[in-house]
Amino acid sequence: MATPTPSPARIHDFAIRENVPVAEGVMRLTIEAPRLAAAIRPGQFMSFAVPGDTTQLIRIPLSFASADAEAGTVTTFYAVVGDGTRRLAAMQPGDTSTVLGPGGHGWTIPAGAKRMLVVAGGIGITPIIAAASLAREAGAEVDAVVGALTAAKLCGIDELKALGCADVRVTTDDGTAGTKGFVTAEVGPLLDRGYDAVLTCGPEPMMRAVAAQARGAETRCQVSLERMMTCGFGACNTCNVETVDGMVGACMHGPVFDARRVVW
Ligand SMILES: Cc1cc2nc3c(=O)[nH]c(=O)nc-3n(C[C@H](O)[C@H](O)[C@H](O)COP(=O)(O)OP(=O)(O)OC[C@H]3O[C@@H](n4cnc5c(N)ncnc54)[C@H](O)[C@@H]3O)c2cc1C
Ligand code: FES
Known part of the structure; x- marks a missing residue:
């Protein structure tokens, strides 16, 4: 498989606009991050730094559901499963941190799809x-x-x-x-x-x-595909996926893959 082009990911400041429960153990988060909102494409992901634990160095990768370039906002749904997402769920409107993105490659709609x-x-x-x-x-x-x-x-x-x-x-x-x-x-x-x-x-x-x-x-x-992601931009090899072309990183070659290329 060809080497992917360098990651377009950049670090963006964000402020929380809304962070509310929408189902059992699931939150909807909307952040204000205008440059990310303008750049991110469906299927790509972003990696959140969540304040509150100085020993936690790894960002939390999350996909996004919608982005509004005019309003400068990005909305995601996330499950509260561990320490990082619990701290994220405790963040309030107006709280700030940084997010790295956009990461990876997203969905492709076949030309002329009906x-x-x-x-x-x-x-x-x-x-x-x-x-x-x-x-x-x-x-x-x-x-x-x-x-x-x-x-x-x-x-x-x-x-x-x-x-x-x-x-x-x-x-x-x-x-x-x-x-x-x-x-x-x-x-x-x-x-x-x-x-x-x-x-x-x-x-x-x-x-x-x-x-x-x-x-x-x-x-x-x-x-x-979901993998543990340590860096989110192709530097650490923690996110490998076995494909018919060999092992590739999900953060750069994915997270969206043609199912026929994946060795299940
Ligand atoms: C590209 C990508 C997109 C994602 N999009 C979403 C999303 O839109 N919404 C959402 O709720 N979750 C998403 N995830 C999963 C999310 O990143 C993890 O649930 C989160 O990192 C858990 O962090 P934690 O500190 O709360 O949990 P931890 O305490 O770190 O772990 C809790 C449990 O989650 C597992 N886990 C931790 N990190 C990951 C990870 N990166 N991938 C898979 N399992 C993990 C652990 O093994 C453990 O079982 C995505 C992951 C990837 C790689
Ligand atoms: S998460 Fe580091 S190479 Fe993919």
Whole structure:
């Protein structure tokens, strides 16, 4: 695989505009960072320095759901899973820090795409909202499948509907909302509609299963892979992904990959 071009990431100051819970264990964060808002593209990520622990040197990589270049804001959804995201969740409007971005390569909408399917599992909804937005801007009809463990953890449905997604289907593992089971239960039948591509983000086994379904339906599929990321700009080799072209860094060659290039 070709060496990626140097990372476009820069360090930006940001101030928090909004940081609110939107589902069980999930926050929606909007930051003011005008130059980042103008530069970041759907599927790319940004890495947050979260104040409050001087021993914590590593930034937190997060995807983004939407960016408003005019307002100078970027919005993300994040799951509170450990110390860093707990400290981020405690930050208040007006609090400041720095964010490194934009990082990596995002989604590609095939030229002339008429109909796209986006599939989110859990907090994978964040870059999927951005993917749906990109596909709608390109003039495609978009269907969506959103899965979560349980109804209380679902988020992003309103955002997908507001973007004009035609058919938004929900699955929960416990059946408390939508179809009981995994996203694959809805993705399988939908693939008969014939999509120009499937874009997916969620737990890796879910993406592997969706990629296999897409392949079976002879439909192109892109996946946004999550890896531990120490630097976020190609300097440390902590974010390796095995591909048919060898090991590559997710922060520079990804996080979005053509599913057929990934060695699952
Ligand atoms: C490109 C990219 C985009 C991401 N986008 C989002 C997003 O939009 N929303 C969101 O909620 N999360 C996202 N993540 C995951 C997020 O970075 C981690 O959940 C976060 O770093 C955890 O930090 P922590 O200090 O709270 O948890 P820690 O205490 O560090 O860890 C808690 C748990 O999360 C795991 N973890 C920690 N860091 C990562 C990481 N970088 N990747 C995978 N697992 C990790 C740990 O192994 C542990 O199981 C993304 C990760 C990557 C690489
Ligand atoms: S996170 Fe350092 S090389 Fe990717």
